[in-house]
Amino acid sequence: MKTMTCIICPRGCSLTVEKEGAEYKVTGQMCKRGKEFAVNELTNPTRSVTTTVRTVFTEFPRLPVKTDGEVPLGKIFDVMKELDCILVKDTVKSGDVIVENISNTGINIVATISMSLMMGVS
Amino acid sequence: MKSSSTYDVIVLGAGPAGLAAGYAASKAGASTLIIEREERAGGILKQCIHDGFGIIRFQQKLTGPEYAERYIRLVEEQAVTVLTSTFVIKVNKKEDGFELQLVNEKSGVFSLKAKALVLANGCRERTSKQVFIHGARPAGVYSAGTAQYFVNIMGYLPCKRCVILGSGDIGLIMARRLTLEGTEVVGVYEAKSTPSGLARNISQCLEDYNIPLHLSHTVTRIIGTDRVEAVEISKVDEAMRPIAGTQQLVECDGLILSVGLIPENEIAEDLGIKLDASTKGPLVDQNFMTSMEGVFSCGNALHVNDLVDYVSESGELAGEFAAAYGRRHSERRLVDIGYSNKDFLYVVPQYIDAASDNKNVVLYFRSRDVRYDAKVAIKCGNDKLHEKKHSVMRPPEMEKLELDLNKLDINGANKLEILMLEG
Ligand SMILES: Cc1cc2nc3c(=O)[nH]c(=O)nc-3n(C[C@H](O)[C@H](O)[C@H](O)COP(=O)(O)OP(=O)(O)OC[C@H]3O[C@@H](n4cnc5c(N)ncnc54)[C@H](O)[C@@H]3O)c2cc1C
Ligand code: SF4
Numbered sequence: 001m002k003t004m005t006c007i008i009c010p011r012g013c014s015l016t017v018e019k020e021g022a023e024y025k026v027t028g029q030m031c032k033r034g035k036e037f038a039v040n041e042l043t044n045p046t047r048s049v050t051t052t053v054r055t056v057f058t059e060f061p062r063l064p065v066k067t068d069g070e071v072p073l074g075k076i077f078d079v080m081k082e083l084d085c086i087l088v089k090d091t092v093k094s095g096d097v098i099v100e101n102i103s104n105t106g107i108n109i110v111a112t113i114s115m116s117l118m119m120g121v122s
Numbered sequence: 123m124k125s126s127s128t129y130d131v132i133v134l135g136a137g138p139a140g141l142a143a144g145y146a147a148s149k150a151g152a153s154t155l156i157i158e159r160e161e162r163a164g165g166i167l168k169q170c171i172h173d174g175f176g177i178i179r180f181q182q183k184l185t186g187p188e189y190a191e192r193y194i195r196l197v198e199e200q201a202v203t204v205l206t207s208t209f210v211i212k213v214n215k216k217e218d219g220f221e222l223q224l225v226n227e228k229s230g231v232f233s234l235k236a237k238a239l240v241l242a243n244g245c246r247e248r249t250s251k252q253v254f255i256h257g258a259r260p261a262g263v264y265s266a267g268t269a270q271y272f273v274n275i276m277g278y279l280p281c282k283r284c285v286i287l288g289s290g291d292i293g294l295i296m297a298r299r300l301t302l303e304g305t306e307v308v309g310v311y312e313a314k315s316t317p318s319g320l321a322r323n324i325s326q327c328l329e330d331y332n333i334p335l336h337l338s339h340t341v342t343r344i345i346g347t348d349r350v351e352a353v354e355i356s357k358v359d360e361a362m363r364p365i366a367g368t369q370q371l372v373e374c375d376g377l378i379l380s381v382g383l384i385p386e387n388e389i390a391e392d393l394g395i396k397l398d399a400s401t402k403g404p405l406v407d408q409n410f411m412t413s414m415e416g417v418f419s420c421g422n423a424l425h426v427n428d429l430v431d432y433v434s435e436s437g438e439l440a441g442e443f444a445a446a447y448g449r450r451h452s453e454r455r456l457v458d459i460g461y462s463n464k465d466f467l468y469v470v471p472q473y474i475d476a477a478s479d480n481k482n483v484v485l486y487f488r489s490r491d492v493r494y495d496a497k498v499a500i501k502c503g504n505d506k507l508h509e510k511k512h513s514v515m516r517p518p519e520m521e522k523l524e525l526d527l528n529k530l531d532i533n534g535a536n537k538l539e540i541l542m543l544e545g
Binding site for chain 1: 164172276277320324325326428
């Protein structure tokens with residue numbers, strides 16, 4: 001038996017998971033997404049990653065970015081390491097892809113703000 | 123903009139609350155202006171680069187900057203001007219509204235008039251002055267928000283090995299953020315016996331990275347003259363007093379304080395608006411109007427919300443009601459909402475305006491303690507207006523309920539009561 005907190009939504013239900021043969025029995029979830037989360041946690045836990053990358057712009061030195069899906073929990077530090085080497089030279093928009101297929105996860109890194117909102121005359 | 127310009131609604135602050143208020147006021151037909159002291163709109167969300175915003179409002183998990191951008195775009199579409207890098211010097215109450223004295227680089231000192239004001243100034247962090255710790259204040263002591271600003275906006279890592287005091291959400295988020303950037307987070311220490319932050323943040327920010335959470339512990343001394351070299355940690359008793367003999371030294375070059383947020387209400391105080399001792403925000407009615415006619419409050423200036431979705435919701439409502447204010451002629455008749463401090467940390471709004479046309483009341487409250495299977499009821503004399511069972515209520519999680527006053531005649535009532543009953 002394993003207990004965990006569902007992190008899918010702010011409710012944060014406490015889940016209890018039991019393995020019954022090949023099946024998982026999950027209790028404590030207030031919606032069906034909780035079960036999926038619990039099973040993933042035991043088989044292949046994944047997370048989205050949010051961080052920043054360097055830019056060439058002095059008035060906006062860091063661009064906030066995120067993974068456009070979830071990467072395996074164990075790969076987060078690989079993702080961070082790869083992003084250390086990135087330098088953004090263009091004024092990108094929110095959603096623009098900054099790195100494709102980060103750390104071979106099949107997931108892209110995308111910008112989370114449009115730089116035009118944070119730079120230049122407003 | 124002429125110095126004599128008069129707006130129906132002026133909003134102070136362009137965080138998610140102010141942007142929502144400005145958007146809604148303008149949509150309701152009011153001439154609207156938003157004033158922001160920072161260079162850019164977006165408020166604190168600019169530095170909250172993590173996700174989890176917007177699940178209720180947009181049914182999507184957005185990051186802080188993405189959420190802010192949505193509202194900045196809405197305000198743009200509505201063609202509401204956001205006057206940035208502009209400071210409010212003084213607000214004067216006049217016969218026909220308010221006169222604001224402002225200053226910015228472009229226009230110098232100037233004044234504007236508004237029929238209604240929306241205060242959306244957000245909140246600030248409690249500082250180390252408000253936390254009792256012995257020792258000097260060497261470099262390396264930061265509030266969680268300052269650390270967040272350094273890391274996320276400036277790209278600068280403030281310490282290599284740190285202790286986090288307080289288990290508020292921003293501290294938990296920073297524990298993960300610093301870990302990802304290469305800082306060793308020794309542990310999170312919390313004086314209370316339960317965490318202040320949301321369960322999901324304990325899980326995804328601490329447990330994912332094996333960062334220990336020590337409940338009933340606090341920092342009792344800071345060691346180091348120029349720079350933090352270590353902190354002394356002690357266990358505390360139920361009254362949160364340090365227990366002698368339990369001290370231990372933890373080496374670190376950074377101490378991050380995540381000890382809570384307080385609404386920012388300097389302008390409200392200057393105007394003589396009454397504040398609630400529990401929320402530290404203004405007392406309001408269901409239309410978000412404060413004790414002063416024509417002044418509205420929303421977002422984290424009103425009370426500290428845990429979800430930005432509720433911040434925007436209160437902003438939109440306050441903006442709408444501020445827009446309608448000029449058209450209203452009847453006097454307010456305020457009915458108190460009573461509650462017991464033993465059960466609730468606070469309840470917002472604190473009053474119902476029985477004379478208002480708005481009969482759909484949104485109530486926000488927090489339970490004082492963790493409660494299982496308790497019922498929350500609202501009574502007016504002997505009439506029960508509402509009753510709902512909550513399987514669990516925790517102080518970090520704000521609860522919301524909607525009350526339809528159409529069904530009820532509160533005209534004669536002097537008081538409503540919100541109660542917590544055993545399941
Ligand atoms: C460091 C920190 C981190 C946070 N992290 C999270 C988080 O991760 N998730 C979450 O949901 N909530 C978080 N919060 C709470 C957060 O404040 C709210 O979610 C949300 O941003 C509140 O919106 P707001 O518009 O009320 O306030 P803010 O976003 O704070 O916006 C207020 C705006 O008003 C401006 N202002 C203030 N006074 C004046 C004045 N006199 N004149 C002109 N402009 C003025 C400020 O510059 C600011 O732009 C955090 C708060 C802080 C302080
Ligand atoms: S189980 Fe459903 S309601 Fe509970 S935290 Fe997970 S997603 Fe949210």
